[in-house]
Amino acid sequence: MQSKQKLTVTQLKIYNYIVANKQKVKGITLRELANTLQVAPASVVRTLNALGYGHYYDLQNAIKAEDKRNQVVDDITYQAQYYFSQDVLPNYEQKITKFKRIAQKTKEFIFFGIGTSGDLCDYGARQFVNNGRSAFAIGDPYYPVNLCRDSYQEKTVIVLSVSGEGQPTVDQVNSFRQLGAMIVSITNEADNTIAHLSDLNFTYHLEYKIIGQTINLTTQIPVVYLLERLSRALQKDK
Structure with missing residues (x-):
C-alpha cells in the first residue's frame, strides 16, 4: 500500500x-x-x-x-515485517510529541486492559516505572473506578484494546474520563469507540486473527513496540 x-x-x-x-x-x-x-x-x-x-x-x-x-515466512514474522514497513511509523512522531506534553502534566499513569491486553498493561507499567514514572496496571474489567475518593485530574490512563469496542473497557474509559483523567489508547484501527473517547490514539493496522468468538490471536508486536517508544519518551533527555 x-x-x-x-x-x-x-x-x-x-x-x-x-x-x-x-x-x-x-x-x-x-x-x-x-x-x-x-x-x-x-x-x-x-x-x-x-x-x-x-x-x-x-x-x-x-x-x-x-x-x-513472503510465502516462506511464518505468519508472525510476516506481520512484524509488514508493520515495520508501513508509513505509520514516521507518523507516530507527532503523536509522541503530544504524548510528551501530556506526560509533563501527569503525576501517575494507569494502564488498563483485559485479557492479553491486561498482561501487556503489566509490562507497560513496569517500563514506565523503569523510566522513572509512577505507574500501575488494572486488568479487572469491573474495577470500581467511581469509588475512588481522589481526583483523576493529574492522571493519564493508557488503554490497550485490539478492537476498541469491548463494552467493559468502554465503560471503564468513560468512568476515567468523567473523573478527569486523560486517555491515551492503543488500538488496531482508529475508527472505534475507545479511539474516539481518547485524547490521543495510536493505531497499527494489522489483520485481525480471531478464533471462535473470544480468542484473539492478532499479533501484539506493535503494542510492545509502542509501549517501549512511549516509555523512552519519558526520559528527560529524549
Missing part, C-alpha cells in the same frame, strides 16, 4: 479495510468490496487512484505479489 496521507474520511475507511483484510480483497470483485463497505464503486476507485493504483486489479496483483514474496 502507498501513503495514506491526504485521504478523505471515506477513503481512509476504505484504506483501513483493505489493509486489515488483504486476503479477502484479493479474491473479491470491486463491486463486492464496495457493497461490503457500503460505498459506491467509484469511491473505491478514487481511493485506489489516490494510493497510486490505476485499476482495482493492480491492487489485487500487488497483494498477490506480496504474498509470493
Whole structure:
C-alpha cells in the first residue's frame, strides 16, 4: 500500500479495510468490496487512484505479489515485517510529541486492559516505572473506578484494546474520563469507540486473527513496540 496521507474520511475507511483484510480483497470483485463497505464503486476507485493504483486489479496483483514474496515466512514474522514497513511509523512522531506534553502534566499513569491486553498493561507499567514514572496496571474489567475518593485530574490512563469496542473497557474509559483523567489508547484501527473517547490514539493496522468468538490471536508486536517508544519518551533527555 502507498501513503495514506491526504485521504478523505471515506477513503481512509476504505484504506483501513483493505489493509486489515488483504486476503479477502484479493479474491473479491470491486463491486463486492464496495457493497461490503457500503460505498459506491467509484469511491473505491478514487481511493485506489489516490494510493497510486490505476485499476482495482493492480491492487489485487500487488497483494498477490506480496504474498509470493513472503510465502516462506511464518505468519508472525510476516506481520512484524509488514508493520515495520508501513508509513505509520514516521507518523507516530507527532503523536509522541503530544504524548510528551501530556506526560509533563501527569503525576501517575494507569494502564488498563483485559485479557492479553491486561498482561501487556503489566509490562507497560513496569517500563514506565523503569523510566522513572509512577505507574500501575488494572486488568479487572469491573474495577470500581467511581469509588475512588481522589481526583483523576493529574492522571493519564493508557488503554490497550485490539478492537476498541469491548463494552467493559468502554465503560471503564468513560468512568476515567468523567473523573478527569486523560486517555491515551492503543488500538488496531482508529475508527472505534475507545479511539474516539481518547485524547490521543495510536493505531497499527494489522489483520485481525480471531478464533471462535473470544480468542484473539492478532499479533501484539506493535503494542510492545509502542509501549517501549512511549516509555523512552519519558526520559528527560529524549
